[in-house]
Amino acid sequence: MRKEAPPQLPTAPTVADTPPGGVVDAHVERMNVAVMSILGKRVKGAKGEDLGRVVDVLADASGRVRIAVIDFGGFLGVGNHRIAVDWPLLRFNPDDNDPSLLLSLSPEKLRTAPEYKDNPRPQTLMEVTPPVPTAAAAPADVKK
């Protein structure tokens, strides 16, 4: 399951310089790419298996989304397990009729990952092999 051309955000989303008044001028325009809602979306594995659901999305100081909190397991809401997954591990298909998220991880990896705790630097499930240098590597500060 190699990454195919990671959806890159080469830099943090550029924030318009705040004008002196503190108010940014805005206008309405149609979004130029398809987008999808993330919160509450089911996450599917490589074989289409159910890997849980995104219940939270965490961003860093620059505003870039870094972590998806995935909730899975449990029965009728009892004993659910929550883990933090590095954002680049997720694949998106907003153009589909039934948009879903793909996560190329084995269910075993998810099950044995430590429970997500609400803290600024949570234990996070990340890819083992460092990203291929050519494919615009993640910023140096990612790895712990």
Added chain:
Amino acid sequence: MPDPADIGVSAELTAARASRGLDWFNLFVANIQTGFGPFIAVYLSSQSWTQTSIGLALSIGTVSSMASQVPSGALVDLMPNKTRVAAFSVLTFTMSALMFAIHPIPLFVYLAEILHGVSSCTLSPAIAAMSLVIAGRFGMGLRLGRNASFAAVGNGVGAALMGACGQYVSERAVFFLTAVLTLPALFTLLPLRRVAVAAGELRPAHRAPGEKRLHYWRVLADRRLLIFCACAMLFTFANAPLLMLISGTLTAKGSNPSLLIAACIVLPQIIVAVASPSVGRYAERYGRRVILMVGFTMLPLRCLLYTQTQNPILLVAVQLLDGVAGACFGIMVPLIVSDVAGRSGHFNLSLGAVGFGIGIGATVSTPVAGWLADHWGTRTAFFALMAVGVLAVLIVLFLMPETRPDKNSADDDRSGSAQCRTTTTTSPSRRVTVAATPPP
């Protein structure tokens, strides 16, 4: 005050039918309550609710049920027809289930949580009061055994049904199913509508204005009730977080965590269903304290066993002990309260007080246990909960008096508790306790 003869006259057949109706009512109510459990969090997540709003919704539910425990107990005491209270509570469940299912916007979800929280607090006292009316004070152990047994079947079947529904149909469908299940529950109340009109002894005796508040406090200040409240609170405190604590191990070590956790929920219910009738009988024969001791001892035992193994199959097997504890505790709560307050006219108020204690225990313990597990490890959390469980056992052993009423001296006047002197008339089919006027 209705003539007790009215009740005595009611034919054997009607009584049997009412009794069966109550059996099934317990089953369906347990069914319904499964849908309102922690599954709400799963459902709201699927509706793109944020964790903060879900937390708020669940807290609203907890707070409204905690706040209404004691007042709704007192309210049910004042209602002459407990069947009507039960029916009204179930209809409120229908409404809140539909609010969840049809339009889960914050306003409706919060409102549904409040409605459900409050009507749960009127329903369980209403069930206990109908049981007391149908079975009489001396048949209460057997009756509550049956209640618990049918409720356990309802819980187990409900969990399986709704789990499957959530998995294979949709999360939303679970709430439609919950709403549909309220209909048979209402139907089972039909044979109860005439029988379960409270006899005079269950209603608060008439009091002069101004005397009221003092009287409530005196009922709630009964030593036995307070001791039992403390035990119940400690037991729930130690019991509530256990499943959460083992679920981490089950998820990591088992190949199918959802199935294992389902087994942890359903298996004890099978034990409760099978054991409850005997537990009710034993409570009448050997007294309440023994049963309470047996039930409470299971808890520290479970904690100890959980620290000894990581094997998912063994962990699930240990849950069987939870079934034993569940059967004992589930029956002892209404039974001991009926012993203590069954004749005071404040049965439901007292039941509400115990429910409040249980609610506090359950609400406080999960974060505490979670914190302990995070900072000191799961083993330490188990040992801490074990200590609390042992404390509950010790309180029963050294402080809790036996509350079983003495059949031979039914008008016994136990210290401070019996607010009304009562006499007992015995009819062939069942015994009816009749309140005499309270001493001035």
